[in-house]
Amino acid sequence: xxxxxxxxxxxxxxxxxxxxxxxxxxxxxxxxxxxxxxxxxxxxxxxxxxxxxxxxxxxxxxxxxxxxxxxxxxxxxxxx
Numbered sequence: 001x002x003x004x005x006x007x008x009x010x011x012x013x014x015x016x017x018x019x020x021x022x023x024x025x026x027x028x029x030x031x032x033x034x035x036x037x038x039x040x041x042x043x044x045x046x047x048x049x050x051x052x053x054x055x056x057x058x059x060x061x062x063x064x065x066x067x068x069x070x071x072x073x074x075x076x077x078x079x080x
Contacts, residue, residue: 001027001056004076006043009069010036017044020068025059027051045078 005017018029031047048056056077064075 001048001051001053002078003027003046003048003056003059004043004078005046005063006074006076007041007071008044008073009071010039010042012042012069017046021046021048021059024062024066025051026055027059043074 014032017032021027021029027048028050029046030049033045035043035045037043048059051059060075060077063073066073066075
């Protein structure tokens with residue numbers, strides 16, 4: 001399962017992302033790919049384990065628009 005998170009703070013570490021996901025969802029990050037773009041609104045594609053499409057949808061609804069590290073997050077489930 002994958003989840004895309006955009007508008008991250010550029011200084012966000014992999015460990016901070018893992019802790020953030022543990023705190024707000026039941027999903028564990030098994031891998032991630034960063035997408036820096038022009039550097040103003042970095043994004044990351046997360047590979048997740050420990051859930052199903054319902055858990056993924058719940059995570060997307062919960063995290064989208066959340067204010068974290070002085071940024072409003074954009075969260076989406078990529079189409080396959």
